[in-house]
Amino acid sequence: MSEPLLKVENLKKYFPIKRSILETLRKAPVRYVKAVDGISFEIKRGEVLALIGESGCGKTTAGRTILRLIEPTDGRIIFDGVDITKLSREELRPFRRRMQIIFQDPYASLSPRMKIGDAIAHPLLVHGLADKEEAKELALKMLRRVGLTPEDEFYERYPHHLSGGQRQRVVIARAMILKPEFVVADEAVSMIDVSMRAAILDLLESFRKEYNMSQLFITHDIAVGKLIADRIAVMYLGKIVEIGPTGEVLKNPAHPYTMALIQAVPSIARKKKEKKIEITGEVPNAANPPSGCRFHPRCPLATEECKSKEPELIEISHEHFVACHHPLR
Numbered sequence: 001m002s003e004p005l006l007k008v009e010n011l012k013k014y015f016p017i018k019r020s021i022l023e024t025l026r027k028a029p030v031r032y033v034k035a036v037d038g039i040s041f042e043i044k045r046g047e048v049l050a051l052i053g054e055s056g057c058g059k060t061t062a063g064r065t066i067l068r069l070i071e072p073t074d075g076r077i078i079f080d081g082v083d084i085t086k087l088s089r090e091e092l093r094p095f096r097r098r099m100q101i102i103f104q105d106p107y108a109s110l111s112p113r114m115k116i117g118d119a120i121a122h123p124l125l126v127h128g129l130a131d132k133e134e135a136k137e138l139a140l141k142m143l144r145r146v147g148l149t150p151e152d153e154f155y156e157r158y159p160h161h162l163s164g165g166q167r168q169r170v171v172i173a174r175a176m177i178l179k180p181e182f183v184v185a186d187e188a189v190s191m192i193d194v195s196m197r198a199a200i201l202d203l204l205e206s207f208r209k210e211y212n213m214s215q216l217f218i219t220h221d222i223a224v225g226k227l228i229a230d231r232i233a234v235m236y237l238g239k240i241v242e243i244g245p246t247g248e249v250l251k252n253p254a255h256p257y258t259m260a261l262i263q264a265v266p267s268i269a270r271k272k273k274e275k276k277i278e279i280t281g282e283v284p285n286a287a288n289p290p291s292g293c294r295f296h297p298r299c300p301l302a303t304e305e306c307k308s309k310e311p312e313l314i315e316i317s318h319e320h321f322v323a324c325h326h327p328l329r
């Protein structure tokens, strides 16, 4: 087997909670939001891993920490065999080109005062990969590649002339012009009109094939994960609770949380009669996570053990791992 392109080892990101004046005077200990609390996984070249979970589970923080857009609290990030966890800004520079991010909101991701053609050309200039003329040429080609034609007309337009779907094509073009080996797509289609989602996912898929590009595809929508991912990782309150090949996880979900996410989506819920796992309420506050298994207050199968003992990720079938004291079988 070839080495994975990306290895994440026990990654943590804690955000300190601002103390009140009274707490500061009392020298109360600083508390933390444990947004990402020790996650590990690998992504191979050309592979798409979907990171799935409800809002507030720590998906965005995980994606941004992996790219070193925010600093990890602990753990290691290894990219193409190099430990990038502690590289300086200067040392990180060559990796910045190889790792890109596509954000959720195509409206906020583009400068309103920059022509979209220039926005796409910009990264080439920043990384010194082309002069102005070459960069414009390549940007025009890229506009065509992402379906914004006639490209010379689109080049001159500003973001406010474009629909949400068109803007997301621009955002993708801007990331793809650097031919990244790895991209974090954070809810890349969540804010886009449903009618255009499939086309945007296809576009990302075409770049994966062309560049043999790996993706961490973050989504709260397990149906989107099914469409595009080779493997699925389910995250709950800063932890990965289940990870495995997409088909296997969807067919044989072992964690009650995964089962609940699947059953909530009629288009992918399985037909066969099975116990309905209903969860209520919201993800608890990450500043004060429940004891034992963090999912236990919402889990219909929870026992005393779940309240006191944190489950470890255990391999239950080939490359399929689950962290649960009572996995579904």
Ligand SMILES: Nc1ncnc2c1ncn2[C@@H]1O[C@H](COP(=O)(O)OP(=O)(O)O)[C@@H](O)[C@H]1O
Pocket: 015, 033, 034, 035, 053, 054, 055, 056, 057, 058, 059, 060, 061, 062, 285, 286, 287
């Ligand atoms: N910059 C920040 N400072 C403090 N807390 C944060 C910050 N960013 C995210 N959080 C908290 O971390 C947790 C995870 O957030 P996030 O990574 O955005 O989750 P998701 O993307 O799964 O919705 C939430 O409790 C959120 O409030």
Ligand SMILES: [Mg+2]
Pocket: 059, 060, 061
């Ligand atoms: Mg998010």
